[in-house]
C-alpha cells in the first residue's frame with residue numbers, strides 16, 4: 001500500500017498549513033502534513049506501470065519475540081500528568097522503549113547462549129558480549145534496562161523524600177537530600193545531547209553519575225538505583241527545549257520507596 005494513502009485524502013500545502021496552523025506546538029504536525037502533501041503531489045511508486053507488473057514478494061518475517069519483552073508500566077499513561085503528559089508517556093513506552101527491545105532481540109537472534117543473561121548482566125559484562133553485536137547490545141539492551149529502571153522509580157504518589165538507610169547514606173555521601181537533588185539536576189543539565197543522570201552505588205557509596213546515549217553505569221561497575229532520562233524524546237512534546245523544567249517536574253515524581261529497595265539490593 002502507498003504509505004501516504006493511509007494518512008488522509010490528498011491535501012495541498014496551503015490546506016495543510018491552514019489546517020494545522022504554524023504555532024510552535026503544532027509545528028511538528030504541520031511538517032507531517034506538508035510531507036504528506038508533498039508525497040501526494042507525486043505519483044505513488046506503487047501506481048507506476050512498472051511497479052504494477054512486479055509480483056508481490058514474500059512478507060518480511062516478524063521480529064524475534066525474545067529474549068526481551070516490553071514491561072508493563074506500574075501506572076496508567078495519564079497518571080503522571082501534568083508533569084509528564086499522556087502522549088509523551090505513550091510514545092516513550094510503546095514506541096521508543098519497544099524499539100530498543102525489538103532491536104536488542106534482533107541483535108541477539110543468533111546468540112542463543114546470551115538469552116539466559118539478564119539485561120543487567122549483559123551490560124555489566126559487555127566485554128564478554130561478541131564484538132559483532134556489542135554496539136547493538138550496548139545501545140539497545142542499554143535502552144531497555146535504562147527505561148525499565150526509569151518506569152520503576154516513577155510514581156504519581158509516594159513520599160517526596162527518602163527515609164531510613166537511604167536517607168542516612170545520602171547524608172553521609174552527598175551532604176544531604178537537598179544537595180543530592182542539586183547535583184542530580186546538574187548532571188541532567190550538563191549532559192550534552194542525549195543521555196541519563198543517575199544516583200548510583202559504587203563501592204558501597206552513593207554517587208551522582210551521568211552517561212551518554214544509552215550507556216549504563218553497570219558498564220563501569222556502578223549500580224544505578226535512580227535514573228532520569230534526558231533524551232529529548234522524554235520531554236520535548238511538553239517542554240520543548242526547557243530541559244530544566246522537565247527535570248524539576250520529573251524529580252518530583254521519584255518513588256523513593258523503590259529507590260530505597262534498589263539501594264538495599266545494590267548493597268547485597
Ligand SMILES: [Fe+2]
Pocket residue numbers: 092096147229231233234
Ligand atoms: Fe527514553
